[in-house]
Amino acid sequence: MIHVEQLTKSFQVKNGRHYVFKDVDLRFPEGVNIGIIGPNGGGKSTFLRLLGGIDYPDSGRIRSTKSFSWPLGLKGGFVKHMTGRQNCRMICNIYGLPRELIRSKLDQIKQMSGIGKYFEEPVKYYSSGMSGRLGFALSMAFEFDYFLIDEITSVGDSNFKKIAKETLVAKAKRSHVVMVTHSMNDLRRFCDVVVLLAKGDLRVYQDLEEGIKAYESANNRKKK
Amino acid sequence: MVDALTGMETERQGSVIPKQSPLQIQKAVIFGIFIREIGNRFGRYTLGYLWAPLEPFIYVAVLSVIRGAFSGAPLAGLPVPLFFASGVLPFILFRIIPITSLSCVESNLGLFNYQRVKPADVFVARFILENLIIISVSLLIFPLLYIIGQEFEINSPLRFFGVYALFLMFIAGLGLMFTVLGPLWVEAKKVMPLFFRPLFFISGIFFSLSSIPSSFRYAFTWNPVLHALELLRDSAFVGYDLAPEVSVRYLATAAVLSFAFGICIYRLFRIKIVTSGTIK
Numbered sequence: 001m002i003h004v005e006q007l008t009k010s011f012q013v014k015n016g017r018h019y020v021f022k023d024v025d026l027r028f029p030e031g032v033n034i035g036i037i038g039p040n041g042g043g044k045s046t047f048l049r050l051l052g053g054i055d056y057p058d059s060g061r062i063r064s065t066k067s068f069s070w071p072l073g074l075k076g077g078f079v080k081h082m083t084g085r086q087n088c089r090m091i092c093n094i095y096g097l098p099r100e101l102i103r104s105k106l107d108q109i110k111q112m113s114g115i116g117k118y119f120e121e122p123v124k125y126y127s128s129g130m131s132g133r134l135g136f137a138l139s140m141a142f143e144f145d146y147f148l149i150d151e152i153t154s155v156g157d158s159n160f161k162k163i164a165k166e167t168l169v170a171k172a173k174r175s176h177v178v179m180v181t182h183s184m185n186d187l188r189r190f191c192d193v194v195v196l197l198a199k200g201d202l203r204v205y206q207d208l209e210e211g212i213k214a215y216e217s218a219n220n221r222k223k224k
Numbered sequence: 225m226v227d228a229l230t231g232m233e234t235e236r237q238g239s240v241i242p243k244q245s246p247l248q249i250q251k252a253v254i255f256g257i258f259i260r261e262i263g264n265r266f267g268r269y270t271l272g273y274l275w276a277p278l279e280p281f282i283y284v285a286v287l288s289v290i291r292g293a294f295s296g297a298p299l300a301g302l303p304v305p306l307f308f309a310s311g312v313l314p315f316i317l318f319r320i321i322p323i324t325s326l327s328c329v330e331s332n333l334g335l336f337n338y339q340r341v342k343p344a345d346v347f348v349a350r351f352i353l354e355n356l357i358i359i360s361v362s363l364l365i366f367p368l369l370y371i372i373g374q375e376f377e378i379n380s381p382l383r384f385f386g387v388y389a390l391f392l393m394f395i396a397g398l399g400l401m402f403t404v405l406g407p408l409w410v411e412a413k414k415v416m417p418l419f420f421r422p423l424f425f426i427s428g429i430f431f432s433l434s435s436i437p438s439s440f441r442y443a444f445t446w447n448p449v450l451h452a453l454e455l456l457r458d459s460a461f462v463g464y465d466l467a468p469e470v471s472v473r474y475l476a477t478a479a480v481l482s483f484a485f486g487i488c489i490y491r492l493f494r495i496k497i498v499t500s501g502t503i504k
Contacts, residue, residue, distance in 0.1 A: 094341065096248065
């Protein structure tokens with residue numbers, strides 16, 4: 001269960017203050033997969049960061065007894081001058097895995113990321129797709145109640161997409177996802193409810209198709 | 225367990241992530257970052273780990289040669305290289321911890337992606353690392369000086385560790401303040417080092433307080449670092465000529481104030497310095 005209570009979040013911008021959320025109240029029931037859609041700058045990634053507990057609201061709070069992964073996106077999370085292996089070992093250390101387990105996890109991560117010999121290279125030589133894949137593979141080595149996925153399933157080649165989706169499906173028994181995506185197919189495949197975020201407005205649709213329709217009609221209106 | 229600030233219930237363990245107490249988590253995080261900081265500090269240079277002892281070595285050598293050119297006479301009862309070494313080493317610690325703390329947040333933005341990592345963990349990891357560097361360098365330099373004939377006799381180890389602890393407390397408080405200051409005031413990285421440069425000359429690295437005429441000593445005794453260096457020398461070596469103005473109580477007061485202030489500042493700003501959109 002995830003409770004969002006009176007959530008307000010704003011950013012200081014050059015000309016004043018930009019509100020991403022204003023007094024948002026939300027309540028997600030137990031065990032649903034949540035899809036988040038909306039235009040760029042709508043606050044999708046910010047919402048994931050707030051959920052992940054790595055960013056903080058101006059006021060209000062998010063309550064949950066569940067564990068959340070860190071947001072899996074294309075950006076950040078790795079130390080640039082360290083190799084993929086060193087980075088993964090550090091994160092495993094940070095999450096307190098015993099040393100014997102870490103060794104086997106690292107092989108598992110290397111295999112799943114599919115970045116091959118780049119695993120032994122500093123992350124600064126990675127393409128954004130590669131670091132995204134590594135981040136995804138790394139997080140899948142852990143068990144979280146919710147995986148926070150920031151458009152990661154829409155990057156990478158088809159082979160990786162396939163592996164990523166299979167892994168997520170395999171995890172679905174135990175874990176759920178909160179997923180930011182621009183792919184309506186992914187949304188239909190993984191999510192039970194959809195949250196539409198736009199201009200500080202946040203709407204929950206229990207019915208996927210309804211949400212998708214609302215999003216698309218908003219997009220079309222903008223084009224005209 | 226509920227996070228006091230966000231109200232988020234932080235029972236964040238899965239079947240693979242071991243359930244840990246907050247203390248265990250912090251230890252794991254600090255350990256992880258510590259390993260990373262070792263690479264960060266030395267990994268990029270060709271000579272790598274050699275750079276750690278090199279800086280103080282060069283200081284001591286250059287200063288001793290310059291001083292030796294004037295006169296080889298002992299300084300305040302200590303051989304010249306020993307005097308400089310025992311001044312430069314603690315001063316390097318005093319300078320490097322606050323200065324590097326300024327970038328604790330900025331240079332680890334990627335790591336704050338993981339809920340467990342907080343700026344204080346980065347600070348503690350760096351604090352431990354810098355201490356280990358200085359301690360191992362000292363364990364190299366002083367026996368070396370002894371071997372090449374700069375003989376000394378150890379005075380009071382217990383008092384030495386007491387003074388060292390106070391000195392560390394003083395530095396830790398400053399470091400925590402600078403950890404907060406760095407992200408809140410971008411120019412700090414340019415400005416703050418300027419304050420440490422003059423301190424290098426008035427903290428008793430080149431002179432002992434006892435060599436200053438009594439009527440001028442007040443110009444130096446406001447500086448807690450001077451007290452620390454004098455006390456460290458006096459407790460480490462027999463025969464040091466300690467000026468009566470040097471006071472443990474003064475150092476202790478400065479240490480407690482600095483530490484308390486640092487902790488409070490950090491506590492107040494710990495959320496703000498990692499929150500997006502409020503700064504920068």
